[in-house]
Amino acid sequence: MQDTEDMAAESGFEGEEPSFSDPEDFVDDIDEEELLGDVLKERPQEADGIDSVIVVDNVPQVGPERLEKLKTVIHKIFSKFGKITNEFYPEAEGKTKGYIFLEYTSPAQAAEAVKNADGYKLDKQHTFRVNLFTDFDKYMTICDEWETPEKQPFKDFGNLRHWLEDPDCRDQYSVIFEAGERTGIFSNDVKEPILTEERPRWTETYVRWSPKGTYLATFHQRGIALWGGEKFKQIQRFSHQGVQLIDFSPCERYMVTFSPLVDMKDDPQAIIIWDVLTGQKKRGFHCESSAHWPIFKWSHDGKFFARMTQDTLSIYETPSMGLLDKKSLKISGIKDFSWSPGDNIIAFWVPEDKDIPARVTLMQIPSRHEIRVRNLFNVVDCKLHWQKNGDYLCVKVDRTPRGAQGVVTNFEIFRMREKQVPVDVVEMKESIIAFAWEPNGSKFAVLHGESPRISVSFYHVKSNGKIELIKMFDKQQANSIFWSPQGQFLVLAGLRSMNGALAFVDTSDCTMMNIAEHYMASDVEWDPTGRYVVTSVSWWSHKVDNAFWLWTFQGRLLQKNNKDRFCQLLWRPRPATLLSQEQIKLIKKDLKRYAKIFEQKDRLSQSKASKELIDKRQTMMEDYRKYRAAAMQLYQEQRPLRLEIRGGVDTDELDSNVDDWEEETIEFFINEEIIPLGDLA
Amino acid sequence: NGHTGAVWCVDVDWDTKHVLTGSADNTCRLWDCQTGRQLALLKTSSAVRTCGFDFSGNIIMFSTDKQMGYQCYLNYFDLRDPQQIEENQPYVSVPCSESKITSAVWGPLGEFVIAGHENGEINQFSAKSGEVLRKVKEHTKQINDIQTSVDLTMVITASKDNTAKLFDSTSLEHIKTFKTERPVNSAAISPIMDHVRCTVAVGGGVNIVFAVFFHAAYEEEFGRVKGHFGPINCVAFHPDGKSYSSGGEDGYVRIHYFDPHYFEFEFEG
Numbered sequence: 008m009q010d011t012e013d014m015a016a017e018s019g020f021e022g023e024e025p026s027f028s029d030p031e032d033f034v035d036d037i038d039e040e041e042l043l044g045d046v047l048k049e050r051p052q053e054a055d056g057i058d059s060v061i062v063v064d065n066v067p068q069v070g071p072e073r074l075e076k077l078k079t080v081i082h083k084i085f086s087k088f089g090k091i092t093n094e095f096y097p098e099a100e101g102k103t104k105g106y107i108f109l110e111y112t113s114p115a116q117a118a119e120a121v122k123n124a125d126g127y128k129l130d131k132q133h134t135f136r137v138n139l140f141t142d143f144d145k146y147m148t149i150c151d152e153w154e155t156p157e158k159q160p161f162k163d164f165g166n167l168r169h170w171l172e173d174p175d176c177r178d179q180y181s182v183i184f185e186a187g188e189r190t191g192i193f194s195n196d197v198k199e200p201i202l203t204e205e206r207p208r209w210t211e212t213y214v215r216w217s218p219k220g221t222y223l224a225t226f227h228q229r230g231i232a233l234w235g236g237e238k239f240k241q242i243q244r245f246s247h248q249g250v251q252l253i254d255f256s257p258c259e260r261y262m263v264t265f266s267p268l269v270d271m272k273d274d275p276q277a278i279i280i281w282d283v284l285t286g287q288k289k290r291g292f293h294c295e296s297s298a299h300w301p302i303f304k305w306s307h308d309g310k311f312f313a314r315m316t317q318d319t320l321s322i323y324e325t326p327s328m329g330l331l332d333k334k335s336l337k338i339s340g341i342k343d344f345s346w347s348p349g350d351n352i353i354a355f356w357v358p359e360d361k362d363i364p365a366r367v368t369l370m371q372i373p374s375r376h377e378i379r380v381r382n383l384f385n386v387v388d389c390k391l392h393w394q395k396n397g398d399y400l401c402v403k404v405d406r407t408p409r410g411a412q413g414v415v416t417n418f419e420i421f422r423m424r425e426k427q428v429p430v431d432v433v434e435m436k437e438s439i440i441a442f443a444w445e446p447n448g449s450k451f452a453v454l455h456g457e458s459p460r461i462s463v464s465f466y467h468v469k470s471n472g473k474i475e476l477i478k479m480f481d482k483q484q485a486n487s488i489f490w491s492p493q494g495q496f497l498v499l500a501g502l503r504s505m506n507g508a509l510a511f512v513d514t515s516d517c518t519m520m521n522i523a524e525h526y527m528a529s530d531v532e533w534d535p536t537g538r539y540v541v542t543s544v545s546w547w548s549h550k551v552d553n554a555f556w557l558w559t560f561q562g563r564l565l566q567k568n569n570k571d572r573f574c575q576l577l578w579r580p581r582p583a584t585l586l587s588q589e590q591i592k593l594i595k596k597d598l599k600r601y602a603k604i605f606e607q608k609d610r611l612s613q614s615k616a617s618k619e620l621i622d623k624r625q626t627m628m629e630d631y632r633k634y635r636a637a638a639m640q641l642y643q644e645q646r647p648l649r650l651e652i653r654g655g656v657d658t659d660e661l662d663s664n665v666d667d668w669e670e671e672t673i674e675f676f677i678n679e680e681i682i683p684l685g686d687l688a
Numbered sequence: 689n690g691h692t693g694a695v696w697c698v699d700v701d702w703d704t705k706h707v708l709t710g711s712a713d714n715t716c717r718l719w720d721c722q723t724g725r726q727l728a729l730l731k732t733s734s735a736v737r738t739c740g741f742d743f744s745g746n747i748i749m750f751s752t753d754k755q756m757g758y759q760c761y762l763n764y765f766d767l768r769d770p771q772q773i774e775e776n777q778p779y780v781s782v783p784c785s786e787s788k789i790t791s792a793v794w795g796p797l798g799e800f801v802i803a804g805h806e807n808g809e810i811n812q813f814s815a816k817s818g819e820v821l822r823k824v825k826e827h828t829k830q831i832n833d834i835q836t837s838v839d840l841t842m843v844i845t846a847s848k849d850n851t852a853k854l855f856d857s858t859s860l861e862h863i864k865t866f867k868t869e870r871p872v873n874s875a876a877i878s879p880i881m882d883h884v885r886c887t888v889a890v891g892g893g894v895n896i897v898f899a900v901f902f903h904a905a906y907e908e909e910f911g912r913v914k915g916h917f918g919p920i921n922c923v924a925f926h927p928d929g930k931s932y933s934s935g936g937e938d939g940y941v942r943i944h945y946f947d948p949h950y951f952e953f954e955f956e957g
Contacts, residue, residue, distance in 0.1 A: 552869050569869045624906050631905040634863060638841045638856065648797055652744040658702060659839075661927055 058114035059092075060140035061121060064106045065133050074103065085109055085124060089116025108140065123333060165236040167221050170194075170579065178534045179203065179579040181214050181223060182555070186546055186572040190214060192223075192239065192579075195539060195557070197565055198616050204239050213575055217255045217262075219582035220535075222283070224253055224262075231264055233283070243286045247279055254301035258309035259283060261325065263301065265294060278302060280312075280328060290328040304344070306351045307397070311372055313353065315344055320355065322372060331373055343389065347423065349397020352378070356389045356402070365389070367402050369421070369428065379421065379428040387414055395446035398424055399468060403442060418442070418453075420468060433466065433474050443488040445495070450477070450514055452488050452497060461485060463499055465517055478517035484508035493537035496520075496560045500531045503548060511540075511562030521562025527552060535581040539565075546572040690717060690726055697738050701745035706767075708748055710736025716750045718767070728773045730765070733758040738791055742798030743840070747815060749801050751789040760788035762803065762813055780818040791833050795857050796840040802857060804831025804845055810860060822860045826853055832872065833922065838879040846875040854904065866902045866909075874922040877904070880929035899923055899934050899944075911950075915942055 063085075069077050074096070085091060093110035096103050111117045117139055125137040166172075170179050177194040184191070191205035210225035217224065222233040222242065230246040231253055249268035255261070262281045277294035280303075281287065292314075294302060303312045303323075311331065313322040321335040344355035356367045365386035369379040383389070385406045392401040400421040405414050418433040440454040440461065449468045456462050462481040468474050485499035485508065495515055501508035507528035511520040525542040527549045532541045543555035553573035557566040584591070594601070650657060693713030700707050700721065707719040712735040718728040732752045739750035746767050754760040763778035772779060787807035794801055800812045800821055808827035811820050829848035836843050836857065846852045852875040854864035866875075898912040899920060918937035925932045931945040 554869060569867075627907070628905045631863075634856070641858070642796075642839055642841055645797060649743070652797065653702060656703075 057140050057144075059111045059117045061109050061111070061117050062106060062138050062140055062143065063109065063124070064136040064138075065129075066103065066105055066107050066135070067129070067133055068102045068105045070102050077103070080129075081107065081109075084127065084129075085120055088120040088123065089113065162242075164240050164242050165238065167235045167242075168582075169237040170220070171581065176536075177201070178536060178539075178581070180532075180534075180541070181216070181575075181577050181579070182570065183210070183213060183574040183576075184546075184553075184570040184572055187212070187574055190225075195534065197557075199566060200568060214577065215253060215255075216577055216579050217259045217283075218257050218580060219259050220580040221259055221582075223579075226250060226253075231262070233262075243283065245279075245281050245286065247276075252300045254303065254305075255283075256305045256309040256312065256325075257307055260309055261289070261312075263303055263312075265300065265302070289326075304346055306346050306372065307348050308351065311346075311351060313344070313346070315341055315355075320344060320353075322353075324373070332375075336375070343391060345391045345393060347397035347400070348393050348395055350423075352397070352423075354391050354393075354400055354402075356383075356391070358386060359384075367391075367419070369400070379430075381419060381421075381430055383419070385409060390442075392442055392444060394444040394449075394451075398422075399444065399449065401442065401444065401451065403439065414438075420474060422468070422472070429472060431468075431472060431474050437462075440486055441488045443490055443497075445490055445497075445514065446492050448494040450494075452490070452499075452514070454483070454485055454488060454499070456481075463488075465514055477514075480519070483510065485510065487531065489531045489533060489540070491533050491537035491560055492535055496537065498531055498533075498540055498562075500528065500542070502531070503527070503529055507542070507544075509542060509562070511558075511560070513561075523558075523562055523564065525556050530576070532576060532578055533560075534578045541576055541578075543573065543576055546574050690719070691715065693735070696736060697740075697750070699740040701741040702743070703745060706741070706745065708739050708741060708750070710739040710750050712736075714752075716748075718748070718773075730773070730776050732761075732763075734760075738789060738803075740792065740794050740801075742794045742815065743796065744798055747798060749792065749794070749815070751784075751792055751803065754784075754788040760784040762789060762792070762801065762818070764815055764818070780816075782813055782818040790831050791845075793834050793836050793843060794840075802834060802843055802860075804834045804847075806830045808847060808849065810834075810845065810855065812860060824855070824860045824862065826855075826862045826865075827851065829871075833874040835874075835876050835924070837877040838927065842877060844875040844877050846872040848872075852902075864904060864907055866900075866907055868900055868909075873920060876923045876925050876932070878925050878929050879927055899932070913944060915944075916940065 063081070066081070067077060078094070078096070081094075082091065089111040091109055092112055093108075095108040097106070097108075098104060109120070111120065121137050121139055124135055127135045127137075129135060173194065175196070177196055179192055179194055182191045182193060183189070187210070189205060189207050190209040192203045193200035194203055211228060212226045214226070215224045216222070217233075222235045223239065225232050225234065227250075229248060230244060230250050232241055232245075233243045234240065235242050245262065245264060247264045247266050249266040250264045251267060252265040254263040256263075260283055262283050263278060264281065265278050267277070275291040275293040278292040280289045280292075282289050303314045305312045309325060311322055311324050313320060315321075318337060318339050318341060319335045320338050320341055322331040323329060324331050338355065338357060340357040340360055341355055342358055344353055346353055351372045353370050353372055354367060355370070357365060359365045364382045364384050366383060367381045367389065368377055370377050381402075383404055383406070385408055387405040387407055389405070390403040392403065394400070400423060402419040402421070404417045404419055406417065407413070408415055416435045416439050418435065420431045420433065422429050422431070435453070435455060437455040438457060440456070442451065442453050444451045451466050451468070453464045453466070454461060455464065460481070461483045462479055463483050463485065464479040465477045466474055467477050483499060484501040484505050486505055487500045487502055489498045489500060491497060495513065497512050497514060499510040499512065507525040509523045509525060509528070509531075511523070512518070513520050525544070527544050528542045529545045529548040530543050532543070533539070534541075538560055540558045540560060541555050542558065544552050546553045553571070554567060554569040555573060555576050556564060556568070558564050586594075646659065649659065691709065691711040691713050693711045695709050695711045697710040698707065704721050706727070707721050708716065709719065710716045714732045714734060714736070716730045716732060716736045716739055717726055719726055730750075734755035735753040736750050737753050739748065741748055748765050748767060749762060751762045752758070752760060760783070762782040762784065764780040765772050765778050767773070769779070771777070784805070787805040787809060789803045790806050792801050792803040795812065798815060800814050803811050803813060805811065807825075808829050808831060809823060809825045810827075810831065812822040813819070814821050827845065827847040827849050831845050831847050833846040834843050841857055842863070843855050843857050844852055845855065848871040850868050850871055852866045852868075852872050853862060854866075854877075855862055898914055900909055901911040901913075902909050916934065916936035916938055917940075920934050920936045922935045923932060931943060933941055933943045935941045
């Protein structure tokens with residue numbers, strides 16, 4: 008190894024070495040913090056000892072005979088966080104008091120112990136409470152003077168569920184148009200949309216409704232704003248620079264935001280989880296790629312959220328935002344997972360690994376008990392499709408069977424409500440374009456084949472375990488399936504490149520109710536009640552004909568709404584019904600009575616509409632007639648002028664000059680045909 | 689044969705004696721209808737966009753495009769004065785500096801020309817002096833076509849702003865508006881002027897392949913006719929009102945006859 012002095016000579020440096028010292032009168036104006044901030048952070052702190060001590064409460068009170076065992080257990084648990092240099096188990100009347108003191112070699116280790124061991128459940132009766140010794144000091148010396156906290160003014164947002172009280176049960180939807188410059192909220196009425204609220208530049212990109220419809224979220228460079236109530240007042244603001252994507256917990260208590268801009272090693276800011284009501288940041292996470300949003304998937308009750316990283320499944324619980332059991336699950340090779348929409352069960356799959364076949368696992372949370380494992384062979388890919396209530400799970404398996412070429416698809420149907428979750432297999436002969444479960448039901452629809460030979464098949468999962476093919480229609484122009492949120496009805500759509508072909512199907516008897524078209528349609532959206540369907544041509548995918556059309560669930564076209572540079576329509580979701588199953592049954596029994604009342608109301612409103620329309624038309628016709636009468640009068644007055652201009656020839660009517668017409672009959676050759684008459688003899 | 693460039697406009701006089709054509713070869717020519725003989729050639733500095741005979745057939749007008757440094761002009765010639773034709777001297781020439789004329793028709797008695805402009809304006813130019821008698825701006829974008837009703841009392845304008853509008857020829861009063869989702873290339877008024885059944889046909893702009901029919905008084909669309917493979921550039925009703933024809937970018941002229949239902953149906957009202 009060369010000396011540094013020699014190196015300068017070795018490198019062939021010519022001339023004098025430049026001076027590296029500061030000029031004489033140079034005054035340093037940068038402090039150490041700026042220059043060496045990160046190094047200073049690691050400067051050894053004065054260890055005055057007590058910062059490394061923790062106090063553990065709720066420790067079992069034991070007599071001397073069990074003390075050694077206790078100490079071993081405590082040691083095992085707490086040495087995970089650092090080297091324990093000292094321990095003290097205070098005693099009284101022959102037993103340990105129930106709290107102990109442990110000292111680590113550094114305050115950081117003590118902090119780790121507090122962070123991770125606080126709340127540790129040793130057994131049924133003992134859950135450790137861990138604190139820093141210095142904290143006790145802090146809390147003991149709290150000022151005796153009570154300072155009343157500042158009173159926050161009460162922000163009254165009104166009734167956040169106001170839209171549900173519409174006497175005619177109209178659903179709302181948001182519309183973004185003028186290429187994003189204007190956003191409007193409309194109430195859906197059969198006659199025409201009723202404008203509720205419209206604002207310019209309400210959002211900078213697009214909008215999202217919260218899962219129960221309470222809030223409207225708008226996107227801005229600085230973050231997200233939530234609006235709600237009758238007047239759509241701003242309820243909350245969340246500051247997250249450059250936010251691109253958001254997600255809500257199903258209960259609407261939490262919101263997750265993603266921004267690719269801000270993220271520091273120590274302070275993860277790429278993904279932030281917020282408490283919606285208080286506006287507080289609950290926790291931040293790093294995020295490598297937002298390709299499969301939402302990164303965090305929520306359990307249906309909002310109690311857990313989970314995400315998948317390389318070979319790992321991390322499950323967190325609310326409201327603590329901490330890892331369940333304080334650790335992630337190691338699942339080697341995990342490819343995908345999803346929550347059951349009805350229970351706290353996670354389904355995930357891992358591909359083949361040497362001798363171990365690929366498998367799908369159903370795991371119950373929080374017990375982590377594997378309630379079902381299914382082995383799969385020669386798997387290329389799997390997709391998980393849950394039925395809306397969690398009654399069924401469909402795993403679409405693409406396989407390359409041994410000895411055969413090409414990829415074959417099976418549907419493995421898990422029947423979740425039955426003991427031991429039986430699995431049945433449906434083999435598909437063609438490649439799959441789309442798959443969708445009937446919400447609230449036990450049917451599913453599959454689009455399969457390859458353009459132009461696409462077919463749709465309807466299957467029914469029967470209670471006896473058989474999966475029956477109910478019906479198949481071929482020669483379909485469709486690439487997407489849209490079930491009504493209430494089940495039974497669906498729309499098959501050929502969006503975008505398939506020019507907006509639509510088919511409305513009733514799956515109770517698998518009939519095509521109507522076949523129609525919305526040229527170049529890019530989206531199909533059912534209203535939350537399943538009564539109406541909106542098809543639309545978004546300016547984001549097609550620059551002309553931007554409009555949204557309203558249809559009944561049977562495929563009858565009700566309205567065509569052209570909107571200048573229309574971009575997006577989203578129905579406002581409805582929260583779950585408050586009625587019990589019994590109440591719903593009662594209403595269905597009495598449906599005839601209710602139907603009569605509604606029919607009467609509809610007829611009244613329709614005749615009112617007809618009356619309005621008829622009145623309008625009558626007025627328009629009257630005005631037009633008046634105008635034409637006046638024009639005709641002028642025309643007649645000008646007749647002599649016309650005759651004069653055309654030298655006395657009357658050209659006012661087509662037949663004014665019938666005498667002048669010549670009739671000529673012309674014959675011309677069309678065709679020659681030779682017809683044999685057969686033997687005449 | 690005759691023009692050496694695209695023919696942009698053609699008109700025939702009321703007696704079908706003469707034919708007038710305007711072309712991108714910078715000429716406007718007069719022809720004898722029966723023999724096809726060219727009777728006159730009027731040179732211009734730029735392409736001739738619109739042309740037409742007045743009610744008497746004696747006065748012709750044509751407008752030239754704004755091109756290559758030349759302005760748009762509206763020119764009037766009196767065919768009874770051979771000197772004007774020989775010396776290529778219109779008796780009135782109106783410059784249109786602001787917005788060029790995109791379509792034009794004669795008014796009822798040959799008193800003025802109704803012109804539609806690139807900026808959506810409509811002007812009445814006097815046939816005597818060339819001054820602007822009346823002007824309106826109801827359209828927000830270029831006027832693609834103007835056609836008259838059979839009795840010349842009304843005109844219908846087709847505009848890039850997705851609407852067609854009905855005006856009174858003399859007062860330029862805006863009477864009706866017909867809305868579509870796309871730029872309108874051409875519009876025509878049915879000669880069956882029965883006020884109950886007056887219909888307006890509209891053929892559209894970029895990519896539209898429908899001819900759309902409106903009830904004139906209610907401004908409501910009641911029918912669409914498919915068939916063309918490309919945009920429809922012009923529509924016209926047969927003088928007896930029993931059929932219409934449409935010409936499209938696809939190179940086809942389609943002639944449609946209305947079925948009995950068209951003549952019978954009634955709007956509630």
